[in-house]
């Protein structure tokens with residue numbers, strides 16, 4: 328048993344995602360390498376940085392061909408292997424099929440989805456490009472872990488070339504019901520692509536259920552509990568709710584630098600209570616609906632005027648996609664309408680920021696916020712709410728959380744809202760601001776117990792354990 332355990336541990340792991348955990352940005356002729364602070368990068372950090380393990384993905388910039396060799400060399404030292412994308416590939420594969428077809432449809436915005444054959448052609452060819460980059464390195468004993476909707480075709484492309492290799496796929500966004508998925512002209516191809524994996528992971532059981540019923544109806548696969556039998560292979564489909572590095576956020580919160588920052592901020596930010604929202608610019612995040620609810624709250628509860636401020640942080644994202652550009656303008660309009668209508672010479676209801684913030688500043692903001700508003704229309708998981716919980720080291724604070732976020736299954740001690748129910752949402756803001764401290768502490772400590780126990784390291788370990796369990800079963804079946 329010990330020797331097989333060592334063998335399993337010695338297996339090389341290849342991680343694959345559209346973006347590498349390092350982003351290259353251009354400053355004139357200079358190139359800067361910036362590490363991602365994201366959950367995935369932290370959680371998988373200890374994996375790809377050790378031994379022969381590697382992470383394969385796009386470094387986030389369009390490079391001139393003569394720059395590629397030197398960039399590749401620099402990235403290789405970090406155990407990263409770049410897949411370079413051209414301008415055209417970014418337009419049709421990334422902005423097009425990934426973010427104008429799959430993203431809106433999987434987030435239940437079918438009217439935003441477009442179905443352009445040219446986008447799909449590029450999606451297919453870029454997925455092949457990723458598969459080729461993997462196959463140039465991969466051997467049959469490797470474990471290959473592919474991430475997210477940009478790469479749905481990759482699992483099967485690898486399976487065809489290396490039938491015995493271990494493949495995991497994780498979907499970081501929701502998986503929609505069959506009624507939506509069937510709208511895609513390339514629905515069969517996409518499912519076929521995913522079914523190349525041995526383990527297919529989602530955040531919630533609802534996603535699992537939607538996927539299994541879609542596969543049964545479109546591909547006629549057989550299912551038993553959480554397993555599919557397809558092309559004589561068993562595929563496990565399961566829920567693995569992703570999380571954060573709890574200890575990192577907890578220690579950031581008590582860090583001396585964060586405390587200094589917090590002390591510096593407190594006298595300069597507006598007096599009274601603070602509501603905080605942090606989102607990537609995205610229609611799935613429900614930013615405009617939240618502004619509507621906030622306006623109803625201002626109308627119905629004038630006693631709060633001048634006594635609280637909404638700090639709204641929006642992080643720039645995908646702003647070359649038309650829907651995102653429009654959303655940005657709509658948010659600006661609404662913020663300025665609300666501030667114009669309700670503001671006084673000494674008070675502005677909303678402080679709005681459109682940029683990214685460094686982690687220590689975010690930590691200080693989480694500490695200052697009496698209430699966090701996390702109200703997506705639809706979200707695979709949502710990690711902002713978990714970061715808020717981990718940062719509340721004093722034990723108080725109130726979380727308002729949308730039922731449509733995967734995280735709402737775990738964080739049932741938040742004030743749960745339906746973001747479409749503007750009136751109830753407005754009332755929830757009033758309730759949150761008025762919640763007695765004892766109740767805040769009771770709810771927060773329950774949420775902290777959950778998030779600290781099921782952290783990102785636990786998520787990685789669970790997925791990897793399932794993958795090696797499936798691999799063993801496949802091997803047993805083959806030798807039988």
Ligand code: G6P
Nearest residue numbers: 345346475476499500607644645
């Ligand atoms: C979501 C997706 C990720 C994606 C991230 C940022 O979290 O699940 O796959 O990387 O958004 O979006 P971007 O388009 O900038 O990569």
